[in-house]
Amino acid sequence: MDEGFRLHPEQASTFASDVDGLYFFLSAVSAFFTVLIFVAIVYFAIKYRRRPGEEAPPRPILGSLGLEVLWSVVPFIFAMIFFFWGARTYFKIARPPANAMEVYVVGKQWMWKLQHANGTREINTLHVPLGQPVKLIMSSQDVIHSFFVPAFRVKQDVLPGRYTVLWFEPTKVGEYHLFCAEYCGTQHSGMIGRVVVMEPQAYEAWMSGTVPDEPPAVAGQRLFTSLGCLTCHGSQAPTMAGLYGSQVQLEGGRTALADEQYLRRSIMDSTADIVQGYKPIMPSFRGQISEEQLASLIAYIKSLQEQGQGGMRTPATMPAGQRAQPLEVDPTQRPRVTPEASGIAPAAPPTGGPNP
Amino acid sequence: MSASHPTILAHQFDDLHQQKESVTLGMWAFLVTEVMFFGGAFLGYAVYRFYYPEAFAYGSSLESWRIGAFNTVVLLISSLTVALAVHEAQGGNNGGVIRYLVITIALALLFVGVKGYEYNHIIEAGHAPWQRFTEGYYAGDNPSPSAHGAGPHGTGPHAQGANGQGAHKATTIFFSFYFAMTSIHALHMLIGVGLFIWLIKLARRNRFSPKYYNPVEVVGLYWHFVDIVWIFIYPLFYLIDPKW
């Protein structure tokens, strides 16, 4: 980390120069107006100072419409420049690219727990390869936290009971501060860590040196079976194949995009979004599975996304750029997945179902 | 100008007209404040009902719409008696003011009493939000996922906890809003009763006349507001999925 005295942090992501550009522009405009006001006041204060014995009040000046228009319109124009510039970059920050490698993040008092797609777990440290977009899928186990990496100029609150997403693309090798930015209790200032950006080869070497846990998608598949999800999903309940990323037609005429947040809600508040044509028979799993188990289930469901009906294979569709080893699926579980997926999808009502 | 009523004009006002205008504007401004106050609670209700329509419908079905309807009628009649009290005050009939306000107080207390009965009923049935901390309150509380292995049919998709809450944990949120909003509403009614008692004291001293009836009028405004709040609360809590 850079130890020298500086007034802005290192630029280590694709957003950094964009954000800094706007920041410097804002600073310049602010400095200009601040100096303008200061100089005007000092100048008027000296030039028009009240002199001893001065009796008559100054000639009244009511105002000037021209000036009022000028100093309403000029700030407005500047404000709109700031607005569009800020919004443009913000939309980039808000939209993760499809090829991003995914990392699940769980915040808890007072540590960051991270898990890579191949199962490797880290605490308070995140290793990422240079030049690879990284998407963090985050939730909290207790209070609100906020994942903040100043060098990347990104920050996102991490909430209990909900997923939030953050992404960045590192552009510079190094170690960078990771802070919790939302006050979360006694050791808030101790909930810090680092993000280590490595050359891709170094990253691969590091990754192969770790002992990965079971990959989340595999653990999720096992859970999907052991929790009994297979009993209904595909028959009395919608199939999971191709669900992720699709538009779901809900009861009441609404549609929803099946993203991580939707999947989470459907598992935890199962009666909240009822897919059209189905009955609200699913129990809520709130309080019955942990954040990690939930993340695994979702990772599993997502792994089924690119497969058509009946084509459900292994949860092996890992994002591009992902260095994880190929996933092994317990063969004993495969037969239980496949028939249900292939056989049941046609049973979905023609009007609805997640798989139109 | 106010020599005949030295005490009804407060020292800061020039005349009765200014006083009446000020007091009325003050009450309207206060009611705007109240609208924002209840508005915050209604907003929270709306957000959660949008999130959990099923749970709210289920919670609503556990309420007795008949008791709510009875209370609605009681409250509407009390608004009528307050309006009549204002009318009597305008005519300077202090006896009439007392008569109608006493009826209003009786109706208000009846309402609050019925509310208390209803609270008791809900708590006995085990739906009060604080009861969620008792063991086994929710269906399938605390079984480890593996114990759940037989699938939801093991306990059944309609499995119910000790208190029949089934899968609807958010029903607790429904009852939280129910208790919060109806108790704040009841508190407003009790404050209204206090104001009526103050008005009765004034009326016993024959203070109200065609020139000076403003206190009865603005307290009446307050009471109608409390009534209107209930007109929103009743359908939102009792009529989502009533058991006819």
Next chain:
Amino acid sequence: MTTLDITPAPLEEPEDYLNKAYNIRSWFLTVDHKRIAIMYLISVTAFFLVGGAFATMIRLELATPRGDLVQAETYNKLFTMHGVVMIFFFLIPSIPATLGNFLVPLMLGARDLAFPKLNLLSWYLFMAGGVCGVAAMVMGGVDTGWTFYTPYSSEFATTQVAFTIMGAFIAGFASILTGLNFIVTTHTMRAPGLTWFRLPLFMWSMYATSIIMILATPVIAIGLLLLLAERVFRLGIFDPSIGGDPVLFQHIFWFYSHPAVYIMILPAMGVISELVACFSRKRIFGYPLVAFSSIAIAVISFFVWGHHMFVSSQSAYGGMVFSFLSFLVAIPSAIKVFNWTATYFRGSVAFLTPNLYAWFFIGLFTIGGLTGLFLAALAVDVHVHDTYFIVAHFHYIMVGGTVLAYLGGIHYWWPKMTGKMYTEWIAKFAAFAVFVGFNLTFFPQFFLGYLGMPRRYHAYPPEYQVLNVMSSAGASILALGLALPVFYLLWSLWYGKDAPANPWGAVGLEWATSSPPPTENFEEQPVVTWEAYEYSRKEPDVVGVTPNDTSTPV
């Protein structure tokens, strides 16, 4: 020299609101708005000193990167109680409840506020809230941050959250009653001839403030009440374990707390308008625009709360709308700053303490306002949200803005409130100390924030130390500058020169009565036949500022 349409009270042996009675009852049961203002003044000053003591501890702790002075728990309580005390018990009541209470009836030519008993009740409610707050501190303090975010405040904190919330809740009602009183008084009790566009700009800003008070305060009241019910009666409204939405509380909280920023700054802007007009002896440049900009700020302030939540999981489109609306608030604020500055043009500018505060206010508010644009700009806010950049920004508004205006107003109206003049040279010295100390304290924090130092950090990485030490050093100068007025203003009560009715040669109605004013303010009902700030109308009645009792610029 013509005179006002009011006969000034005779200067010899006048009975005024202060010497009318001396017993305790005459204070604690008074319905006189001026006495209530004085009681508020004493109370909020006490809270300011308490909050300042917490701030001192915070800055001492942050002088070193390791958390070595106090425990993390203690530090968290310090910044929480600093925020709670300063916001709920100092900034919100500061100008409205002291200067506003004192001046609104005087400026309107009225005998009192429309509801004097409610006004007294407001003070008692404020004190009751204050007692709850102090009780919470005595019983061990509270550590949620002044924002009380759920679920930390509802499910996790083990400190005195309930008492603190109750304190803020009760004090909120004091604020509502003040606002209600001002609105009604402004509508119904203006002196004959005093039309809306003849009102001093202070009245416009008090009116705009009052609108926010009665519309926004009840919303946080219900939010805090629900939170209290969740903690005390175990209701489940924000509890994520049953599906509660923790962000809902943030929406409710900021729906009040963003407008509340304007409850703090709008009255300050009103004070500054008075000071600028008086010390340049000119009508405020573009009076109607300055007046309307207060109303515009009040209205827009209700639609920008989401800019506190750009990283709270709000949708990107929601963020965009809130960003756009937030930029709109900048326009009326800019209009005010430019108009104040332009008022000095060809004025008769006096180098006196209240005017010093006005200059400093304009400068610091400009910086505070412009850095607000950084926060409204979405992408920059993502980076600086919850860092020291925010801390610096809102201190520029709250201290550089509100506190400086409050001090300027206290100095300006001190002769009217107490009938005594303070010592000019030491007051100027204190004002400069505040300005220098303030900038040294808070300017480095902009850089700290951009570098990424999060707020509410008990310990921090060592590379942030240099800027933190600068900040702590500045804080010691700031503390000196803020403590001095307490002493010399008190001193003036006993040893200060008697103040004339109109020491600054100002034209507001409050200067047309004696100093201090009699209990019902005016000997006769004033009738207004002149425009606001009509300095050309006449020579000032009493020119208290003569070359030999004040410093004039060389």
